[in-house]
Amino acid sequence: MAQLLYLLEKLSYECIKGSLEKEICAVCYDSRKVTQGALFICIEGSNFDGHSVASEVVNRGAVCLVVSKAVEVPESSDVTIIRVEDTRYAMAFISAAYFGHPAEKMKVIGITGTKGKTTTTYMVRSILENAGMKVGLVGTIETIIGEERIPALNTTPESYILQEYFARMAEEGCDAVVMEVSSQGLMMHRTQGFLFDLGIFTNLEPDHIGPNEHESFEEYMACKGLLFKQCKVGIVNADDKHVKELLSGHTCEVETYGFTEEANLRAENVELYREDGELGVKFSVSGKLNTDIKVPSPGRFSVYNALTAIAICRHFHVKEERMKEALLKAHVKGRIEMIPISTEFSLMIDYAHNAMSLESLLTTLKEYNPKRLVCLFGCGGNRSKLRRFEMGEVSGRLADLTIITSDNPRFEKPEDIIADIRTGIEKTTGAYVEVINRKDAIAYAIHHAQPGDIIVLAGKGHEDYQEIEGKKYPMDERVLIQEILEEDRAKQ
Template sequence: MKLTQLLERLEYEVIQGNDEIEVRELINDSRKVREGSVFVCISGAVVDGHEFVGDVAAKGAAAVIVEKDVEAPEDMTVIRVPDTRYALALMSAAYFGYPADKMKIIGITGTKGKTTTTYMIKSILEGVGHKVGLIGTIEAIIGDETIPAANTTPESYTIHQYFARMAEAGCDCVVMEVSSQGLMLHRTAGIPFEIGIFTNLGRDHIGPNEHADFEDYKRCKGLLFQQCRLGIANVDDPYFGDVFAKATCTTETFGFSEKADLRATDTHLVSRPGYLGVAYHVSGLMDFDVEIDIPGKFSVYNSLTAIAVCRHFQVPADKIQKALKMANVKGRIEMVKVSDEFTLMIDYAHNAMSLESLLTTLKEYQPARLVCLFGCGGNRSKDRRYEMGEVSGRLADLTIITSDNPRFEDPQAIIDDIKTGIGRTDGKYVEICDRKEAIRYAIEHGQPGDVIVLAGKGHEDYQEIKGVKYPMDERVLISEILSGK
């Protein structure tokens, strides 16, 4: 492949060498460089790829793509671009043969709801015969293969690598989570999104190595709607106008508001022992009843989003109803049947905002008791522990404090910090450091009408202690407890 083919959609300057040279492969990790590679120098938060030009030259790299001045051997081609992250995205698309052009790409951005909504859309579209790839927080799904995720939105090279494999596997659609970080770092640059979705915006991801402030967070979310054909947005969100201020796409809306093109009416909670759900009527652009097996108002938003998308694929109402009844996401209000008398669920809520949202939702079902089991990760902000302790102490009838990835900290010290937060409330609690024993306590002390939530781990299947990830899946622990182990 000629270097010019990889650069065909970019503005660039040849600093030295020749852009007509043949290159063997595109690389952005200096450790993987081989003879004939083109290496893209990324300026990262921790490591700057420009510092490895000498190393990759010694390994036989044919060319480097830079955004800064570098010293390179005379026989190496040096190409300068305004932004190497942007260049990597467009070069990756070219390297894999523009696979996104062969499928309809659906991108979802927002603070909450991205993960659940991607699985709902996938479930509905597959119900009418589409083959759907998925890229998200939990995993990437390519045909029958699942690949655990490191980031919500992977590096651009990985995205196009996945796209190429999805196209080869016969996928005609891809649904993917698009994080504000992914947009800010150009991981999704150049992707021709058929549909972009905005779920909601909360004050999250502000700080070092994330967004400088809330204005920057909003701006980055809005970038998706400058590279999609159709934007579908939650009109009820107070920041909808800000996020879509510079949108260049056609726009449709969903929500509870009369202004929404697709709206939920006659919403009511559905509750019986071992089951919590929500039902509503879809009005506006479509007209039918929906019941989903995931509780809460945000589940209405998530499912409305999925319906709004699938309408554009001409999915009939009865297929949508059936698929939404079946859609579930590992670790997102995932109900696990353990008793005919009380309800138990697993959820990923691992900060104060998500825990408050979850517990507030569950209280609406008026359980006999709301029991919340959680811990906090080690080597992370102590404020999170105080805040989560205070939220659970205020909203739950009983808190069971336990461990959650203590990492290099003493688990008891983390529990003591959580107790400090609970101490600001009148909340009752017990502390059981061993997570399996804590879950055993929750199940064995479950009372008729209780709702018990195991918070924090969600889809994770490990416990990280002193740098080692030990296998630990809450579903397995529950099964062992129920079988007497």
């Protein structure tokens, strides 16, 4: 229960009908969830406009409507109609007030960028929890509240859901929350209504440009930059060529990290290591902190992820030893996730599911000079054919052996998708085999592994299902690997 005036106090609005002296029992933006005494926010989406059901929600019991254009309501109703410029923006502030401004009860860390968001959020959570704090997490894979893990629908949830999560985290006694902040989330005002204590920028690449996301790279960059008008301290990657434009008009203090001499926190003396099948990096940190770090995750981007996490956690006065311990244990499901089944070869699972991410991953792994680099992947059905050709070409060029298999075929024949990938590979001289069933393909990779090989299972990452003809069937690559090993033992 909340007073309507209290919910509206941080907004510019016009009351065009009814009284402002009302008690609100619920806040809704889904017409199917409207109950007696609710405030309903009319959101105009790409497929449905909430303004079109104004009359219906009033009949269901809504006592207040928040609108951005004219609506029709029953003449006899005493519904209050509040007009605002942007109902998504209004929803963020109304939701924050409805849940009692929970973000003010915790330290809120927001991480934006094209790559590195997911891994960095888990690293930060690992470090802060290792230092004795209770930390919530919101991201691409899941939301974590205490012991509860809620699978994610969007990287950044709708503002009402986000505020509800914050409220539950505050009730659980969380000291902080670390969250991924997508450009879509920023563009749609999902993170309005509160101030981030720390806003972090990892990097920017031309991704997410298209009719359903951002119209141009400039728009994409501008959306990312919104975070730095909504945080107290901004921590940014000094090595990224877009950083100055991104910070245009920022209202926060700024700190930098990276390899460049000018960065406030610098990484130096990077050394790749490979021990008993484990791949990782060692490096020195200098500037605002001076120490040596070891991360059991391969590549230069792992240095960036760890350095970002250190730059953040420094603000929480975490002891060096606690940081180092946590970085050795930090683990993200499906992001260069090492699966330790042999000391003779390396096996990992990664979410790389487009040409750009696959090229970055395979290029990184080649730096470890494997005997062979083996890449197993498929592509999703009812999606871009160009992605199949491109991923095939990348794997054919960079891997010594490509194992083409199924991903989520959806409503296409796996054989047709594999044929498209093959077209890309055949532009190169790379060797390949085709194994349609993904479990059989993984078994092939394991059974044909040679000492010194690096094998990457790409594309599925954290997913624990396979989508075939409209149904999602349970399929977790970790489980498949264990099944293969158990079947092998049973044959001995």
